Amino acid sequence: MSGKNRWLVIFAVLLVFLSALFYFVHYLIFEDPHHIFIYLVGDVAFVPIEVLMVTLIIHRLLDRQQKQSMLRKLNMVIGTFFSEAGTPLLREMAGFCTREEEVSQILRITPQWNRKKYAEARRTISSQDLPMDPLRRDPEELKKFLLSRQAFFVDLLGNPNLIEHEQFSDVMWAVVHLANELQHRKTLEGLPESDRGHLGNDMNRAYSRLILQWLDYMEHLQTAYPYLFSLATRTNPFDPAASVVVT
Numbered sequence: 001m002s003g004k005n006r007w008l009v010i011f012a013v014l015l016v017f018l019s020a021l022f023y024f025v026h027y028l029i030f031e032d033p034h035h036i037f038i039y040l041v042g043d044v045a046f047v048p049i050e051v052l053m054v055t056l057i058i059h060r061l062l063d064r065q066q067k068q069s070m071l072r073k074l075n076m077v078i079g080t081f082f083s084e085a086g087t088p089l090l091r092e093m094a095g096f097c098t099r100e101e102e103v104s105q106i107l108r109i110t111p112q113w114n115r116k117k118y119a120e121a122r123r124t125i126s127s128q129d130l131p132m133d134p135l136r137r138d139p140e141e142l143k144k145f146l147l148s149r150q151a152f153f154v155d156l157l158g159n160p161n162l163i164e165h166e167q168f169s170d171v172m173w174a175v176v177h178l179a180n181e182l183q184h185r186k187t188l189e190g191l192p193e194s195d196r197g198h199l200g201n202d203m204n205r206a207y208s209r210l211i212l213q214w215l216d217y218m219e220h221l222q223t224a225y226p227y228l229f230s231l232a233t234r235t236n237p238f239d240p241a242a243s244v245v246v247t
Contacts, residue, residue, distance in 0.1 A: 023036055023040070073161050074161045074162070074165050074168070075217075075220055075224075077156065077159055077161060077162070077168075078165075078168055078213070078217055079217070079221075079228075081156060081168075081172075082214065082217055082232075084149070084152060085149045085152060085153070086210065086213075086214065086217075087214075087232075087235065087237050088145070088237070089145065089146075089149075089175070089210065090207075090210060090211070090214060090237040090238070091237035092141065092142050092145055093132075093142065093203065093206070093207045093210070094237060094238065095136065095137045096132045096133055096134060096136050096137060096139075096142070096203055096207075097130055097131070097132055097136075097207065098131045098132070098133055098136065099128075099130060099131065103125075103130065103211075103238065104238045104239065104240070106121055106124055106125065106238075107121060107125075107211070107215075107236070107238040107239075108236065108238060108239045109218055109233055109236060110233065111222070111229075111230075111233065113219075113222065115219070118215055118218075118219045121215055122212060122215055125208060125211050125212060125215070126208075126212065129204075130204055130207055130208050130211075131200065131204065132200045132201075132203035132204045132207060133196075133200060134188065134191070134196055134199040134200055134203060135188070135191065135196060139182070139188045139199075140188065142182070143182040143183070143188070146175070146178065146179035146182060146183075147179060147182070147183055149179075150176075150179055150183075153172060153175060153176050153179065154176070156172055157169075157172050157173070157176065167209075167212070167213060167216075168213055170209055171206075171209045171210055171213045174202075174205045174206040174209050174210075175206050175210065177202060177205075177206070178202045178203060178205075178206045181198075181199060181202050182199075218232060218233075231244070234246070
């Protein structure tokens with residue numbers, strides 16, 4: 001038996017002993033075993049109801065509040081990520097997608113978007129291939145951007161709240177992996193087709209997952225923070241005509 005289990009057993013025996021001791025003291029004072037038995041049966045009969053209240057009602061309410069608090073903290077982390085790196089990264093990566101214009105048309109979010117529209121955009125992005133060509137434009141700028149944010153990405157991966165958000169963790173790992181792939185290549189010129197295809201797959205993984213997370217983030221902003229959503233739509237990385245100036 002482990003030390004932790006031994007301590008639990010000793011504690012349980014102690015509680016039972018204390019209960020028996022109090023009942024014995026009650027008997028010594030009042031000498032009424034009938035009265036003790038009535039209350040004992042009544043207390044035991046109430047145990048299932050007490051378990052119901054504590055485990056199924058109170059515990060679930062507390063668990064729900066804890067999850068909501070954790071989600072709020074996680075949404076703050078995700079918001080920081082998109083403000084510092086996610087949105088400009090989407091803008092950097094868009095030029096490597098051979099279907100750039102088509103993706104741009106799908107993701108031009110407006111204040112009129114609703115839950116159904118976001119779900120439709122997610123299905124479209126998830127079901128379609130987003131081929132990426134690492135030599136479609138100069139990859140050095142993307143490499144510099146990723147390496148300049150590498151410490152920031154590592155700090156985010158160390159955030160304990162990420163454990164509760166598998167999708168965002170996958171995004172971060174895909175982005176960090178792409179940064180590592182680019183970092184270990186001294187030059188990106190004259191890549192053989194095999195390596196060009198490998199980098200294209202790494203870009204595709206990071207780009208598609210980043211888009212899906214961005215859609216979730218935008219929907220959250222539209223519901224919870226309309227003023228932040230307004231700025232996000234005016235700086236939409238998929239809309240070439242987007243302008244931060246309010247017209």
